[in-house]
Amino acid sequence: MPTQSRAKVIRIADLKHACSSCSVRELCLPMGLDHDDLARLDTIINRRQYVPAGQHLYRARDRFQSLYAIRTGFFKTYDLSNEGGEQVSGFHMNGELMGLDAISSDAHACNAVALENSEVCVIPFDQLEELFHEVPMLQKHFHKIMSREIATDHRLMMVLGTMTAEERLASFLVNLSERQTARGYSPAILRLGMSREEIGNYLGLTLETVSRMFSGFQENGLVQVERRNLAITNLAALRQLAGCAGTTR
Amino acid sequence: MPTQSRAKVIRIADLKHACSSCSVRELCLPMGLDHDDLARLDTIINRRQYVPAGQHLYRARDRFQSLYAIRTGFFKTYDLSNEGGEQVSGFHMNGELMGLDAISSDAHACNAVALENSEVCVIPFDQLEELFHEVPMLQKHFHKIMSREIATDHRLMMVLGTMTAEERLASFLVNLSERQTARGYSPAILRLGMSREEIGNYLGLTLETVSRMFSGFQENGLVQVERRNLAITNLAALRQLAGCAGTTR
DNA sequence: CGCGCTGTTGAAACTTGTCAAAGTTTGTGG
DNA sequence: CCACAAACTTTGACAAGTTTCAACAGCGCG
Numbered sequence: 215m216p217t218q219s220r221a222k223v224i225r226i227a228d229l230k231h232a233c234s235s236c237s238v239r240e241l242c243l244p245m246g247l248d249h250d251d252l253a254r255l256d257t258i259i260n261r262r263q264y265v266p267a268g269q270h271l272y273r274a275r276d277r278f279q280s281l282y283a284i285r286t287g288f289f290k291t292y293d294l295s296n297e298g299g300e301q302v303s304g305f306h307m308n309g310e311l312m313g314l315d316a317i318s319s320d321a322h323a324c325n326a327v328a329l330e331n332s333e334v335c336v337i338p339f340d341q342l343e344e345l346f347h348e349v350p351m352l353q354k355h356f357h358k359i360m361s362r363e364i365a366t367d368h369r370l371m372m373v374l375g376t377m378t379a380e381e382r383l384a385s386f387l388v389n390l391s392e393r394q395t396a397r398g399y400s401p402a403i404l405r406l407g408m409s410r411e412e413i414g415n416y417l418g419l420t421l422e423t424v425s426r427m428f429s430g431f432q433e434n435g436l437v438q439v440e441r442r443n444l445a446i447t448n449l450a451a452l453r454q455l456a457g458c459a460g461t462t463r
Numbered sequence: 464m465p466t467q468s469r470a471k472v473i474r475i476a477d478l479k480h481a482c483s484s485c486s487v488r489e490l491c492l493p494m495g496l497d498h499d500d501l502a503r504l505d506t507i508i509n510r511r512q513y514v515p516a517g518q519h520l521y522r523a524r525d526r527f528q529s530l531y532a533i534r535t536g537f538f539k540t541y542d543l544s545n546e547g548g549e550q551v552s553g554f555h556m557n558g559e560l561m562g563l564d565a566i567s568s569d570a571h572a573c574n575a576v577a578l579e580n581s582e583v584c585v586i587p588f589d590q591l592e593e594l595f596h597e598v599p600m601l602q603k604h605f606h607k608i609m610s611r612e613i614a615t616d617h618r619l620m621m622v623l624g625t626m627t628a629e630e631r632l633a634s635f636l637v638n639l640s641e642r643q644t645a646r647g648y649s650p651a652i653l654r655l656g657m658s659r660e661e662i663g664n665y666l667g668l669t670l671e672t673v674s675r676m677f678s679g680f681q682e683n684g685l686v687q688v689e690r691r692n693l694a695i696t697n698l699a700a701l702r703q704l705a706g707c708a709g710t711t712r
Numbered sequence: 713c714g715c716g717c718t719g720t721t722g723a724a725a726c727t728t729g730t731c732a733a734a735g736t737t738t739g740t741g742g
Numbered sequence: 743c744c745a746c747a748a749a750c751t752t753t754g755a756c757a758a759g760t761t762t763c764a765a766c767a768g769c770g771c772g
Contacts (some may be wrong), residue, residue: 236510239602283559293617293618293621294705295621296706299621299625299706300618300625301617301624301625303617303620303621306639314609314610314613315610315614315617316610317606317607317609317610318607318608318610318611318613318614319611319614323614323617324617343602343603343606346595346596346602347595347596347599350592350596353592353595354592356639357566357592357594357609358566358567359567359569360563360566360606360609360610360613361563361564361565361566361568361609362567362568363613364563364564364567364609364612364613364616365567365568365572367616367617367620368542368550368552368564368573368616369542369612370549370620371550371552371616371619371620371623372542372544372548372552374620374623374624374667375550375623375665375666375667376544376548376549376550376664376667378727378728379727379728386699409750409751410750410751410752411748411750415624415625416624417624418623418624418625419728419729420728420729420730421750421751422728422729422730422751422752422753423727423728424730425751425752425753426728426752426753428751428752429752429753439752441736441737441751442750446514452615457545457546457548458543621734627759627760628724628759628760632761656720657763658717658718659718659719659720660718668760668761669760669761669762670718670719671719671720671721671760671762672719672759672760673719674719674721675720675721675760677719677720678721679722690718690719690768690769
């Protein structure tokens, strides 16, 4: 990626204006803000954090102070039940906000781990709430983001509650594809950042079932899959299976 | 219920101060507000709406203007997939807010129907957002409510994604029991306001499986069930099955 | 009184999970 | 550089849990 080598020449002065120069600003918190409001938001987002693949950004019960916006990279969040059972609650791409479920209790409700080398913007929540008074657009947009999270979760509940294994996996791939597209990447070429086990856990299936479904999709010419590299060869058919659900996140 | 006959002598003057006199105010939006702030909230919540059993409060794609707080009664919300598949996304008791998933798109994302005669307070969202500037406590609390909704959904995802039929139903009953308790009702006596089919749909099971599980619980002395009247006779065992999850909503 | 809705129960069928084995890739240390 | 271990993936056979199909009972209602 050319972006990586270019990153080396970014100066401190540029870093201070993080949002203004961020490639995913139109997907993220600053969406729709004008220049002045963007500058005000930048004043409170003055810290970034690098999270190497495999490291946790936060864990359940950690004290909640900040939301995190993913600048680059890929995360998964997961909950632990009291018996140690694990449930993957989401996979998160650049431009998405993490930690929204922690506001209610001042402690993180789930665990967040980087699946690849990632960088996040740290957004102190107290300061953000104060900023809402000065920047009503920002407040409105924040409410929309939280609401969208709820709506997204409801769609996943639909997936888990009503769909077969085949439909679940199709729905998962369509969703990934759409989110890639929204970021300007190819809708067909997906690099799965997670294992079969993590996909299965997320979809309420076993890793073996996921593997079998992938093989089935490949036999039917829907995808070409080779470990974690996947090419969608018949997106329409996948959509059909997924229930056409326009699940753009 | 004695409350019902008493309601008849409430005067217009009292109605204007809805929240101040509401029995569930400590579970609802006004939680933790002082007298003055409560009065300000009351100025924007000046409409109540009676919803008879079986009637819809809103439907998916309806224009979003207001949130609804349940004053009395019981609702279910459900989503429809493109093929007409239905997924019950929640059951809602007095003191709970509905419509939070609609903020993101200015249109309701799901359908809400009263399962018994109910009354809701209409909360114009535009006015609520404006009020946040004057009443920071209210804003903080609203964010917590939205966040709690997200956390609650994640728990349901855990239920749907990892639990057996038995565990799901146990978890469902424990959750209902805890919510009743929070409202000062008995933790053991539940009147299920919904059919087996609706429970099953919510939990990702068929109505037959739900029925069988109820029978099984009864045989093992965990509950006594007779149509929609249910008494929990061994809450500890149910909790055990549910994974002890303290799922207070 | 009969009809419809809801709930219960049984038997068979099917999807998915479980267990097991083997192949592949990646990383590590000699 | 090679050997080996560890993690991940695929595939098969079988078991189990849940759904599907079907019949019937109870309750409420016109």
